[in-house]
Amino acid sequence: MDKFPITVNVNGVRYDRAVEPRLLLSDFLRHDLCLTGTHVGCEHGICGACTILFDGEPVRSCLIFAVQANGHDIRTVESLGSTENLHPLQEAFHEKHALQCGFCTPGFLMTLIPFLEKHPKPTEEEIREAIDGNICRCTGYENIIQAVKLASEKMPR
Template identity: 60%
Template structure:
């Protein structure tokens, strides 16, 4: 006789894109799955499920994190931003604008993760070299663009930031 046990759930509470989510989850549910399945935030893409491709990158308390390597219960009490939280009041985030202007995306699968890493990067490295941008991008796989447009877009957004716009991760410039 096979004995089936009841699933155990843990209540988690976190703020995602400014909205509080409080949900019961299985302790082993990945943050990426929680965001997509429980919160309906499907902009966070799941590619490799091993933290290699970077498509699932989100900001957790301002730091870029691979959401496929983190359990939802580990995000208890945190502030999370997904790609859906970048644009505000119908206005694209400066990085999103630069990606559009520089033709930095094609299929778009990798773009949400790159954008989220770029927000953290631009705020922590306000005057990066092209090599530093390429190094940051080394944790992201893009099969379409060849990275040239992506690098140009990040350079453009960072240059705008140097001219007085702060890429604060809220979608607004300061």
């Protein structure tokens, strides 16, 4: 199958690549661009581990082909804080023990970044609904909810 040239802006960096049409965006980010912070848990759009921002909106990167990202703006977990300088949302996850194995965490973070921009003071119910499309097998969600509350206090608005 022919490869298609694409130009994608990921975390503010322009990438020019050629991709087979069937290549999933999740695989492209992880294996072509080596941005392995985006994780793959189900490849059928349920678990939410592969959530990224596509033109600012959270989407499942396992349900989009890389070729469709041509000309678009993508943000992954790597665009947030670094290990030495965490983003306030990441800090809140750390302080509230909102992660255990950490595999689902990048997907949660990328779901929550735009959510907290739109809902700077979320209620507990709003938080539960916001993270309903992300599965966490380890935490039982309780500490994630607490972390989002804390993040809403920490984040500048």
